[in-house]
Amino acid sequence: MSDLYAQTRERVLAALTDAFPDLPEEVLARVEVVPPREEGRGEMASNAAMVSARAAGRKPAEIAAELARRLAGTPPIAAAEIAGPGFLNLTLDADAWRGVVPAVLAEGESYGDSDIGGGIAVNVEYVSANPTGPLHVGHCRGAVVGDALASLMEKAGYNVTREFYVNDAGNQVTALAWAAYWRYLEALGTELTQDEFAARIPGGLQYGGDYLRDVGRALAEAHGDAFAPGAMPADPEFWLDAVRDFAIAFLLETIKEDLARLGIRHDVFRSERALVESGAADRVIAALRERDLIYEGVLEPPKGKLPEDWEPREQTLFRATLFGDDVDRPLRKSDGTATYFANDIAYHAEKIALGAEILIDVLGADHGGYLPRMRAAVAALGGASFEVALCQIVHFQKGGEQVRMSKRAGTFVTVADLLEEVDADAIRFTMLMRKNDAQMTFDLDLAVSQTRENPVFYVQYAHARARSVLRAADERGIVPADDLETLRTLADPAEMAVLRRIALWPRLVEGAAQAREPHRIAFFLYDLASDFHMLWNRGRDDAALRFLIEDRPAETAARVALVAAVATVLRSGMQVLGVTPVEEMR
RNA sequence: GCGCCCUUAGCUCAGUUGGACAGAGCAACAGCCUUCUAAGCUGUGGGUCGGUGGUUCGAAUCCACCAGGGCGCGCCA
Structure with missing residues (x-):
């Protein structure tokens, strides 16, 4: 439950209440410590001075100056400066960011867990x-x-x-019972044609799908011709409830199987x-x-x-x-x-x-x-x-054209059909890359493609890469560093970017949960994957930045720890989305 | 006719609940493979945030009206 942003916010609040003891709760509640939107504005930014200006009766810039004076140089805050209309831009000790690594390694995938839900x-x-x-x-x-x-x-x-x-109540399941009964008669070898049967029943045959054949056969196996002596229709009073319940139970089971294939229970x-x-x-x-x-x-x-x-x-x-x-x-x-x-x-x-x-x-x-x-x-x-x-409705696209879903053409009606084309991980991640209330087009070609344009692949590839490094490290008997002294070798900008991203995870989980927006998790994973791919590539350009270096045990142990932290946070996020963290790409 | 959702770069979409000069990926252009996987990475260009007013220190974000797209509108579920 470590959250560097929350800890820093506490420091800012403490300084604020020290300087201005009479600020009301509502004002304090509005104080935020957030990652700055752009580079070069410190590493964390706070609106503390602006939101409390009115209540304190002072100008934002004055309050910010007071806060900066009190905060600068008090760990973990290394520097504080005033900017814009009264923002307080903070720079942290590099060790504060590095300390995220042992925290993640200690907490594992529960890093990022929060108690803001309060067990509600x-x-x-x-x-x-x-x-x-x-x-x-x-x-x-x-x-x-x-x-x-x-x-x-x-x-x-x-x-x-x-x-x-x-x-499972109402007219539609009665209609279902009749349709299942028809397939049952069929399974028993009735002499009636479908049209003849349909003409006899209230509302006609409303469910014509082939999937009911299985229900009909299963009914015949379980009950013989007990509901239809001589394979001819009987008074519904004798069978309707039983057939309806049978069909519902059968179909609910197939729905559960489909859900299970999507990883849903x-x-x-x-x-x-x-x-x-x-x-x-x-x-x-x-x-x-x-x-x-x-x-x-x-x-x-x-x-x-x-x-x-x-x-x-x-x-x-x-x-x-x-x-x-x-x-x-x-x-x-x-x-x-x-x-x-x-x-x-x-x-x-x-x-x-x-x-x-x-x-x-x-x-x-x-x-x-x-x-x-x-x-x-x-x-x-x-x-x-x-x-x-x-x-919102999802439109599917394949080969640059919209996929028409039609029962008659037999294409793309069921989740099972969809799973023939795309695996569950791709379906889940792709759908979660969009805000739920925005219309979306699901590009089937993209979702199965193994390129950077496909976010599912991109994120899974990052995890696989990280795991590949960790396997290699393990074979060489390298132990990930968990002490700050060793971790202090992490100093490259790309390494610090990864640290800052990882530190953001707990705050992101809280925000996404409170806003009920799981898509934010998908975007975070994409960003973290991007940071990690970038870091990987730094090692490609500059041999001194590789993760595993034979004669530099300290750097190697520190970087392995960083990679392990990345893999852990990626897994933590994928777990929320229900996407499998693969060990290697094939 | 009424209600709800949506409209951000050529395309697909973010925008941390009102904060700083609006971000990313594709597409376009220019680069990077003696290596732990180049299935990847780096750089450049690109915007009147659908429109008009309003609220305030500050609006893509909140309010009103207008335009365009989607969904729905008694005894179906």
């Missing part, structure tokens, strides 16, 4: 794909973002639960059906009704184009408008059963009841319109804050 219970719900088919590429980004966000928040000290909401799978059957939706509606948040009423017709079958109807409505939504929202369908929204309120209520203090829903952008009502619902429930990570 966070529930991250992601993927939540309908169990009516294999995982679709449309779910991929949310799956990767949700998983990385969960890992990131764990690293920052939150107590995270990874959750998958199984939408949830802690909790919560069934909507179980929730409904437990009466949770009814209970939550009743509870809201007691607080006068539910009423029977008629909604205004929607603006713009009117749905063809629209007619005024009295419904059970939730007063979402009291909590910022545009309209009140229906909780019961005309047949009296709960709407998806009503069940979802019950689901979120359950997450809160089980202790979650922060609820994060990772959703596709097509659910954007659903947000205001869910936000309103959680606000009405109380007890937890509600956050959403919206993931």
Whole structure:
């Protein structure tokens, strides 16, 4: 838990409160110590003088001068100068930066762990794909973002639960049951044609995908023709529940397999059906009704184009408008059963009841319109804050052209298809190089290319290079230095740049976690990889800067320690993103 | 018609929650392999941060309006 930036900030705060004892907490909280944006402005910069100028009744420059006077020469601060409108630019003792190496080696991959999360219970719900088919590429980004966000928040000290909401209730799973039943009849060798069967059933055959053949065959193996004597359709009353449950369980299993191949594993799978059957939706509606948040009423017709079958109807409505939504929202369908929204309120209520203090829903952008009502619902429930990570649609590109996803053409529909083209590491890293709410184009050629333009490769290559050095060092019996005296041989600008980057890691983890932005981790890894490749190349140009030098044991031990620290931080970051740190490139 | 998200270099995108002259990678141009992996590295050029106002010591960042792109809009999930 060492963080050089945090330590330096403490020093600045101490100097500030010594000089100006009456500064209010809010002002102190705004004091930052950050890496400067550009070279030549010291090694750390603080806004302390500017944010406290008003409260202290002094000019920023005066405060900065006072701070500089008090701080300069007090370890780890070597020099302090005033710049611009009142910035305090600090230069640290080189030993302070070097000290990061033993800290990293001692802490290992837990270097960068933080406790800002304070053990707060966070529930991250992601993927939540309908169990009516294999995982679709449309779910991929949310799956990767949700998983990385969960890992990131764990690293920052939150107590995270990874959750998958199984939408196994409602009309769609009934339709699924019928479709699975058709494949079952097929497996039994029915005389009916698909069209004849489709004509007999409510709503027609809605799921025509081949993947249901497997479900049909498995049903036939497990149950023989018990649900369809003579391979002819029977009264659904005798089979519908069983076939539906069988199909859902089967497909959920394939979804879990797809997720596993992406390196994703949830802690909790919560069934909507179980929730409904437990009466949770009814209970939550009743509870809201007691607080006068539910009423029977008629909604205004929607603006713009009117749905063809629209007619005024009295419904059970939730007063979402009291909590910022545009309209009140229906909780019961005309047949009296709960709407998806009503069940979802019950689901979120359950997450809160089980202790979650922060609820994060990772959703596709097509659910954007659903947000205001869910936000309103959680606000009405109380007890937890509600956050959403919206993931914009991903377009895929190959050979310079956009890949059209079509079920009929049989290309690029499922995550399994995608995994045929690109491995999980490339998928994860590439998707995490973008902010989740920005549209992105996924270039399949780039993601598999072994060039610098491909960030996945670039970062993995850096790690492999570092490991290659460490293996060579190990063979020669070199022990990484952990004492400052030996590490003092690290002095080249490229070496110091790597040290400064590594020192930034804990601060970066905290910032990314608080902003809920895992993509920052990807960018950091890219930057660290870049620093390391640069350092490597210095050794190419100048033999004196190589890592392993036969007759210079001190330099060698120090540089091996630095390389080990780089490899450790790279691994630490890749772990958050769920990307494999490879030992060597083949 | 209304709501949410987005708009930064020719292209793909960052911008550390309001800080210093706006950054990186591609692409363009000029260099670097007797070596622990050149699958890489170094340098140069390139911007009215979609537009107009406002808030303040300070705005790509916050607010308002406008333009363009995406998503959504009662008893589907």
